[in-house]
């Protein structure tokens with residue numbers, strides 16, 4: 001017998017939670033204040049790119065276990081309500097809880113007295129404990145249940161999580177049981193803690209990923225200087241169980257809607273608590289520097305010199321999303337670098353399999369095309385910024401005939417010399433030996 005569950009926010013986390021909980025047998029009402037999104041969802045149309053999500057939404061609708069509405073009043077009979085709202089960075093980097101507070105005000109007159117409120121959004125330490133002090137919520141129990149899903153794998157991660165983390169005060173044990181029971185169908189281990197520890201665990205996890213990525217990006221730079229190959233270095237590191245292979249691939253910088261904002265927010269929490277978390281601060285600094293490193297490499301690829309001018313050059317960009325598997329452009333390093341190229345008066349043509357030309361964000365006049373081969377037209381370099389596996393299967397011989405100069409800057413080490421063999425392309429990888437060998441070739445660019 002499923003629970004009556006409310007979900008507020010129908011974004012990556014909220015929509016995935018709503019559709020998956022309905023799939024697990026619960027009756028779910030999903031509220032979003034974006035009327036057009038609600039309309040589309042009622043018709044079974046999902047605007048975000050997430051494998052299996054449209055199918056689960058349509059399954060929930062057809063089996064009457066999933067309802068979409070813009071009216072928070074519809075939650076008046078819910079046993080549990082999950083808050084899946086945005087918590088963007090405020091001006092100083094601290095999480096801005098404005099949206100959450102507005103919604104809580106509305107819910108205070110709606111929720112039944114025994115309803116359990118759950119913070120699934122990433123919220124600062126102490127938020128769950130503070131909510132009952134807000135007007136009208138004194139008798140409401142608030143449980144912290146942070147979400148760890150990855151975009152591009154959201155449904156899989158929700159239904160097969162490594163653990164379900166439920167943070168509650170000791171007297172709220174029964175309410176915590178009710179929240180844990182929502183996930184019983186996943187068979188995942190439940191980890192119980194106090195709410196502050198659960199809230200901090202989410203920030204700590206994302207900050208740890210950020211530190212690991214900044215470490216590997218800087219290590220890649222060191223590899224280039226000393227003639228080592230990052231792919232071999234990280235392979236050896238990753239086989240050590242104490243390190244593990246995940247998050248050991250260099251790139252143009254880490255981004256997305258969570259890592260940068262959560263890392264900054266953790267830093268602000270540390271500062272406010274008198275803790276000097278220098279490691280996290282340096283990870284952020286290294287990430288900003290990473291964009292400059294990529295720009296230097298592009299300049300060298302295009303002009304033969306790290307400080308050469310990009311003005312008037314044509315650059316083809318492959319990938320705009322912050323990582324493969326998603327169309328999410330929020331805080332994407334690929335977008336940041338593309339903007340920088342445009343700012344330096346390069347003419348940029350970009351392609352991303354999940355960013356249709358018809359659905360353009362504001363990209364400073366950068367031309368986004370629906371055909372990857374168009375980015376090569378008269379390009380002085382092709383730059384790979386997102387690790388879409390399908391870029392490996394492009395016809396690189398055909399691309400070579402289109403370019404002005406056959407050079408690839410591969411910020412993700414997606415390609416290798418074997419794949420490009422016979423195409424005429426020079427490959428500038430990231431922290432690789434190929435990169436080192438390419439240096440000489442690049443000082444005499446290969447033009448058609």
Ligand SMILES: NC(=O)c1ccc[n+]([C@@H]2O[C@H](COP(=O)([O-])OP(=O)(O)OC[C@H]3O[C@@H](n4cnc5c(N)ncnc54)[C@H](O)[C@@H]3O)[C@@H](O)[C@H]2O)c1
Nearest residue numbers: 009010011012013032033034084085086087121122147151
């Ligand atoms: N995206 C991720 O991969 C991810 C993973 C784990 C945790 N989180 C956290 O989960 C939270 C939500 O993130 P997201 O990526 O799902 O955000 P999102 O921007 O994709 O979705 C937020 C949704 O809330 C809706 N909304 C905004 N104001 C509202 C209001 N007043 N009433 C009702 N609906 C409202 C928006 O229309 C949108 O549909 C954030 O705290 C984020 O840090 C995100």
